[in-house]
Amino acid sequence: MAVIDVVNLSKAFGRKVVLDGVNLSVEEGESLVVLGGSGSGKTVLLRCILGLFRPDQGHVSIEGKVVQDLTRDQLSEVRKSIGMCFQMAALFDSMSVEENVGFALMRHTTMTLAQRAERVEECLNMVGLKDTQKLRPAELSGGMKRRVGFARAIALKPKILLFDEPTTGLDPVMTDVIGRIILGLKAQMGVTSITITHDLKSAFEIADRIAMLFQGRCLAVQKPEDFKANPDAVIQQFLRGDAEGPFLQDPPPPVTLKRNAPPISTP
Amino acid sequence: MPQSLVEQLGAKILDIITETGDFATVSARSFISIFKRPFDGRNFLYQLSAVGVNSIPVVVLTSLAVSMVFAVQLSFGFRQFQAEGLAGQVEGLAVVRELAPVITGLMMAGRVGSAMAAELGTMQVTEQIDALECLATDPVQFLFVPRLLAAAVMLPLLTGIAIFVGYLGGYTLLVGVQGQSAYVYGQDFYKLVSFRDLVIALTKGLVFGLIIALVGCWRGYRTRGGAEGVGNAPTSSVVTSSLWILISDFFLTKLLLV
Numbered sequence: 001m002a003v004i005d006v007v008n009l010s011k012a013f014g015r016k017v018v019l020d021g022v023n024l025s026v027e028e029g030e031s032l033v034v035l036g037g038s039g040s041g042k043t044v045l046l047r048c049i050l051g052l053f054r055p056d057q058g059h060v061s062i063e064g065k066v067v068q069d070l071t072r073d074q075l076s077e078v079r080k081s082i083g084m085c086f087q088m089a090a091l092f093d094s095m096s097v098e099e100n101v102g103f104a105l106m107r108h109t110t111m112t113l114a115q116r117a118e119r120v121e122e123c124l125n126m127v128g129l130k131d132t133q134k135l136r137p138a139e140l141s142g143g144m145k146r147r148v149g150f151a152r153a154i155a156l157k158p159k160i161l162l163f164d165e166p167t168t169g170l171d172p173v174m175t176d177v178i179g180r181i182i183l184g185l186k187a188q189m190g191v192t193s194i195t196i197t198h199d200l201k202s203a204f205e206i207a208d209r210i211a212m213l214f215q216g217r218c219l220a221v222q223k224p225e226d227f228k229a230n231p232d233a234v235i236q237q238f239l240r241g242d243a244e245g246p247f248l249q250d251p252p253p254p255v256t257l258k259r260n261a262p263p264i265s266t267p
Numbered sequence: 268m269p270q271s272l273v274e275q276l277g278a279k280i281l282d283i284i285t286e287t288g289d290f291a292t293v294s295a296r297s298f299i300s301i302f303k304r305p306f307d308g309r310n311f312l313y314q315l316s317a318v319g320v321n322s323i324p325v326v327v328l329t330s331l332a333v334s335m336v337f338a339v340q341l342s343f344g345f346r347q348f349q350a351e352g353l354a355g356q357v358e359g360l361a362v363v364r365e366l367a368p369v370i371t372g373l374m375m376a377g378r379v380g381s382a383m384a385a386e387l388g389t390m391q392v393t394e395q396i397d398a399l400e401c402l403a404t405d406p407v408q409f410l411f412v413p414r415l416l417a418a419a420v421m422l423p424l425l426t427g428i429a430i431f432v433g434y435l436g437g438y439t440l441l442v443g444v445q446g447q448s449a450y451v452y453g454q455d456f457y458k459l460v461s462f463r464d465l466v467i468a469l470t471k472g473l474v475f476g477l478i479i480a481l482v483g484c485w486r487g488y489r490t491r492g493g494a495e496g497v498g499n500a501p502t503s504s505v506v507t508s509s510l511w512i513l514i515s516d517f518f519l520t521k522l523l524l525v
Contacts, residue, residue, distance in 0.1 A: 052397055076403040084401035090394035104402045107305060152402070 001064065003028050003160060003192045004049060008058035010216075011044055018044045020216035021058065031186055031193045032221075033203045035238065036213035037247060042196040043087070045213070046162050049194070050084060051075050062160070080108060083153030083191075087165040089145035091137040091152070097124070098133035101151045108156065123151040126188065127181050143174040150181060154189065161185065163195040167202055175199055182206050200239065204228075212238065214247075293407060293488065294481050297415055300408035311413040318379050318414070318480075319421030323428060329374050330429040334362055334436030342445050355441055355455030362433035363460045368468045369516055371429045372475030375422060376508040380483035381501035383414055387487025388500035396488065406488065415480040422476030423469040430468065467523045474519060475512050482508040 002025035011019040018041040026032045036042045047053040049060050051067045060067045062078055070078060091100050101120045105111055111119065117133075124132060127147040137145060146166055153161060163182065167175040179202035186193060186206070197203050203210060204224050211221040214234050220227060228239065237245035341354040387410060390396050399406045434456055441447045486504040490496040 047397075050401055052400060072405065076405070079401055079403040082401070084398070086394050086398060088394065090398040092390075092395055092398070093393075103404075107402070107404055152398075 002026060003030075003063055004194065005061045006045070006049070006058070007061070009045070009048055009055050009060060010057035011041070011048060011053060011055050017216050019048070019055075022213070022216070022218045024211055024218060024221060026192055026194060028192055029190055031195065031206055031208045032211060033207035033209070034194060034196045034211045034213060035198070035200075035203060036196075037238070040213040041216050042213055043164055046084075046164055046194065046196060049162065050079065050082065080104075080156055081158050082160045082162060083156070083158035085146070085149050085153045085161065085163045085166055087168060089137075089149035091140075091145055091148055093137045095137075096133065097129075097135050097137070097140070097148050100137070100148060101133075101155055103152065104156045119155060120151075123155050124148075126154065126185065127151045128177070143170050143177065146170070146178060147181065150185070154185060157189070159191060161189075161191045161193040163193065163197070165196050165198065167197060167199045175202060178202070179205050200241075289489070290481075290485055293411075293485050296407045297411040297481065297484075300405060300412050301416065303405075303408055307409060307413055310409075311416060314413045314417035315421060317382075318375075318417040319424060322375060322378055322421070322425060325374055325378055326371055326425045326429050327432050329370055330367060330432040331436045331439075333366055333370050334358070334433035335440045337361060337366065338437045338440035338445075342441060351445070351447070352451070352455070354445075355437065355447065355452045356458045358437040358441070359434070359456035360459045360464075362437065363430055363464050363468055364520075365516075367429035367433050368426045368471035368475065369512065371422065371426045371472060372479070372512040372516075373509055375418075375425065375475070376479050376483075376505050376512060379418065380479040380504045380508045383480065383483030384487040384490075384500040384504035385497060387484055388490035388497040389487075391488060391490045392493055392497055410488070411480070411484045414484055415477065418476035418480035419473055420476075422479070423472035426468055426472030430465075467519070470523065471516060471519050474515055478511045478515065479508050482511065 004024070004026040006022055006024040009019050009022040010017070018039075022041075022045065024032070024034075024045075034042050034045065044053060048055050049062070049067070051060075051070070054068055059069075062082070065074070065078055067075065067078065091097075092103065095103070098117070098120050099106075101123050102116045105116045105119055109116075120133065124130065127150045129144060129147050129151065132140070132144070132148070137148070140148065150166075166182065167178050170178065179199075182193070182195065182202070183206055185191065193206075195203070195206060207224050209221055210224055210227040212219040212227070212232075212235055219232055219234060220230050222230060227235070230236070233246050237247045338354065338358050341357050342351055345351050345353050345357075387396070390410075396406045396410075399409055437456065438449070438452055442449045442452050483504045486500045486507070490500045
């Protein structure tokens with residue numbers, strides 16, 4: 001049975017249709033990467049999976065439980081088995097790193113202070129951040145914030161991890177570090193994961209399967225090697241990173257603007 | 268054109284009804300959440316300090332200023348018909364029944380309510396509230412309840428402080444400046460005031476505290492649209508809660524004085 005099942009999911013905001021009949025399923029232990037341009041509905045998909053948005057049509061089920069039919073308490077129970085890593089980390093800025101990572105432990109477990117501190121240290125070590133417990137989020141770099149966000153997400157040992165653009169805005173080296181951490185977490189915890197990213201390099205590294213969202217629809221869900229060979233023009237343009245093609249609805253600006261070009265004279 | 272005007276009016280009315288319904292729902296959720304576990308005692312203590320202790324200087328200064336100005340006006344007014352002796356009595360009545368609770372409420376709407384709206388608004392636009400949801404924590408329980416309880420406990424206490432400072436403000440002016448007898452002022456201040464008036468004042472403080480916390484938290488919680496939204500949330504919170512403080516003051520006075 002699929003751990004996460006997205007069935008005919010549609011969501012619109014006013015007249016803007018963001019998701020239009022998306023179908024996806026993620027098996028236990030599988031790592032699915034969702035690719036797509038800005039505004040293609042990737043984040044909305046994650047939010048529907050977490051029950052933060054209510055779909056207009058279709059549903060999401062997690063381990064057989066339909067998310068939108070759950071009561072708040074039942075949804076909280078489901079969310080305890082999901083770790084969510086936000087795009088900009090979303091750390092609680094009034095708390096230290098230790099309090100951030102130990103937040104769910106404090107709320108949902110009966111661990112003693114020492115046990116919590118031990119688990120927090122363990123989580124921080126897993127993301128390569130030793131001895132940062134006492135720092136505040138404002139004292140951390142962008143990459144460190146993301147990693148603290150990862151540590152917070154894994155504190156309760158979730159079965160499912162969701163990553164929302166974990167490498168956006170980071171330098172190439174830090175992007176690689178984040179990619180390795182995700183791979184490490186997958187290997188150590190054996191979690192089922194969905195990663196949303198624009199970064200093709202890390203996408204092909206971490207994916208068991210890759211899905212491509214375009215204009216609210218799912219164009220393909222394939223193994224990385226099949227995805228690379230997919231003849232779809234949109235997918236090929238996305239993989240090439242080329243401005244010319246069907247990916248953009250508006251025509252791109254002209255590419256050959258010469259420096260010191262003579263002003264355009266009107267007849 | 269007239270149709271579009273009617274449409275606009277209809278849309279505005281629908282917005283108001285939707286917002287009122289949402290506020291009522293979130294408020295009801297907040298009151299229910301008070302009895303849910305786990306209770307965040309540390310956050311509650313922090314809020315007691317933020318809402319109450321840190322507000323004492325503002326309340327003292329405002330209450331002192333308003334009570335002294337009011338004493339000047341009373342003294343001047345009663346002098347017109349040679350009845351300066353009544354100034355102390357009316358000062359006591361006005362401070363205990365109206366000035367202390369309302370001034371405290373309005374000042375706290377500006378100081379505390381706006382801070383709540385700004386803090387929760389920032390948390391909303393930086394996805395911290397979504398993060399709370401994802402960590403299986405009800406934001407209403409975690410964020411609203413400590414603030415609501417702290418405001419409910421602290422506003423009556425601050426109103427009590429405002430009454431005491433109001434007494435001192437009147438004393439400074441009427442005894443210190445106008446030369447009335449300290450003994451007479453001490454007797455007069457409480458002459459027209461009964462214990463029930465004090466209970467009414469503290470009840471008003473409690474209601475104003477609930478209004479300030481609920482409106483401030485709700486405005487922050489419903490913040491949309493980045494920096495602009497965060498900028499609007501405190502303004503809107505202060506205007507809304509001040510308005511409701513004044514409206515509820517009228518009805519509380521009418522109901523409780525009968």
